[in-house]
Amino acid sequence: MPRLRIAAALAAVLAMPAFAQEPLQVREIGSLHVGGRVATIEGLPEREITFSPGSPPLRMNPNGDFQVEQMYAQYVKLANPRARYPLLLWHGGGLTGVTWETTPDGRPGWQMAFLRAGHDVWVSDAVERGRSGWARFPEVLAGEPVFRTMGEGWGLFRLGEQAGWNRDPARRVAYPDSRFPLAHWDQFMKQGVPRWVTTDRQIQAAYDAYVQAACPCVVMVHSQGGNFGFTAALTAPDKVKALIAIEPSGAPPQAAEAARLKDVPHLVVWGDHVAENAFWARIRQNIDRWQGQIRAAGGTADTLDLPAEGIRGNSHMLMMDTNSDEIAGRIQAWMAAKGLMR
Template identity: 80%
Template sequence: MMRWMMAALLAIAAPAFAQAPLEVREIGSLHVGGRIATLSGLPQRQMTFSAGAPPVMLDPNGEFQVEQMYAQYVKLANPRARFPLLLWHGGGLTGVTWETTPDGRPGWQMFFLRAGHDVYVSDAMERGRSGWARFPEILPGEPVFRPLGEGWSLFRLGEPAGWNRDPARRVAHAESRFPIAAWDQFMKQGVPRWATTDRQIQAAYDAYVQAVCPCVVVVHSQGGNFGFNAVLHAPDKIRALIAVEPSGAPDEAADAARVKGVPHLVVWGDYVAEHPFWSRARQNIERWQARIREAGGTAETLDLPAEGVRGNSHMLMMDTNSDEIATRVQGWMAAKGLMR
């Protein structure tokens, strides 16, 4: 048995940190990255911003701060981890992914704080508290919005035919670990996203790494490719990368030898083979992992069904066994020497 798996199993058996009181040194936030954009030639118009307020002329021209990124941090009085842990969310979502599960349980932010990490939770450029800019003048294209039913299949709760607007008539995978009754609550977290802003998002993440690292990064879904590339851009700053169901990987031109000193772990849930998008995505990820290993690096996989853990959706950090999965990830980090 791999050393990190043994550490994980021991931690599952006796998670001493699970209910320990938190002693917090600091809670704060920061914005990083971005640029000044200038608009001109747009028409002015009269607006009333609040009922009962006098109208004003709105001039949409001028200089604007755009493409910045927001992160909140919680720093412990006595962290047991050697480096802060950065949690990066997926597409159409924000840092809320990591905070509280849709059915009200503590999320991975709290889990890893209790495990001894300083934790940063961010909203990618154009999401949440990072804000977004005028489009298409500054952000190219237009925002994409996710319907309630799209994620049912994309996030692997069930087959597309299993979706129904009536919660009582929805059909999930038989062993699904997602809290099905909280699906509508989860979808309240959805925000607009763009399909044309990867360059700007990557630039903001790279600025974030420069501002707060050395660190360990945990990414999810769309955040996966940004995390893989962030390691390529700053292998001296990121001490490990944990990719939870990443949806994309670096292209063929990427130099895997640059990241051979940074251990990678990829985590997969269940039903991947039954959903063509995810089976193709996993093939791409495994090719990137193989290239890292060929270059002499570490690129391991935590395949939960292969470990006998069935029913996990794409939203592993929200599934009913989310703490068990986090414990395995914590065991891997401990085995890699990332804890004091």
């Protein structure tokens, strides 16, 4: 399998350019909601509700028309961007756009890193997450939300073996080479939000509407966002100019028409301890298969395998690990090599 090799010196220069500590020259900060539909709810009983202490109760009728399945995005546009296209950051399952903002231990996240590298940066919350808002369930969102426990992610996000989780931070056992800021795991878990496992169709529709509203662009996805990004690129290969997948957890089916992506360069980034984790090892096989289909169709599907490059200990949350700036620099170097900078 092809493997991306970028000189460490180049990566370091791009990760921490000379202007990195200068104030950003920002032209505009704003937000929008995209996608969604109007749903009508009928047949529910009225309730009497007191909205604020001391206020009189009101009779609330929960029936009527509701705006649902929309998605929220915020953008920061630079006065003089050096990237050819805006960079859209898509988060993973049970999370929101906070993924890309400040790290749990207080360092600037990849939103700031790529702003400083010269990109207009857009950060979104998928349907039913964060500022995108909820809808009633099961009347609109089928089923019920899934909530991640504090301990589930310890093994799933590969900070250590699942058996190493303990509620007492002093008794938790991580991989000896872990790059995640371990003392701040509890802080990270405050970012967790409910998710549904029945809403992929609605989420994809909103992301597709988002691409139409915000692109041409470069899309960077994480984890659950991977399949949405791959599919969005298949749907609008004229709008998605490159796709960067940070440990994507899903890919299009075998029958997908990868030839549509021959002009959309792809980069997949992997952290450490994937092979010894049965869940992630199986996922990587599926992603490798999809990359192979792109290459067989004449496209570009590069892999940045950090352990293979001698960079050990990265978790599933690469953008929060203690070497996140170095990884951002390598991704930035790939974008520059693909002609995505001015």
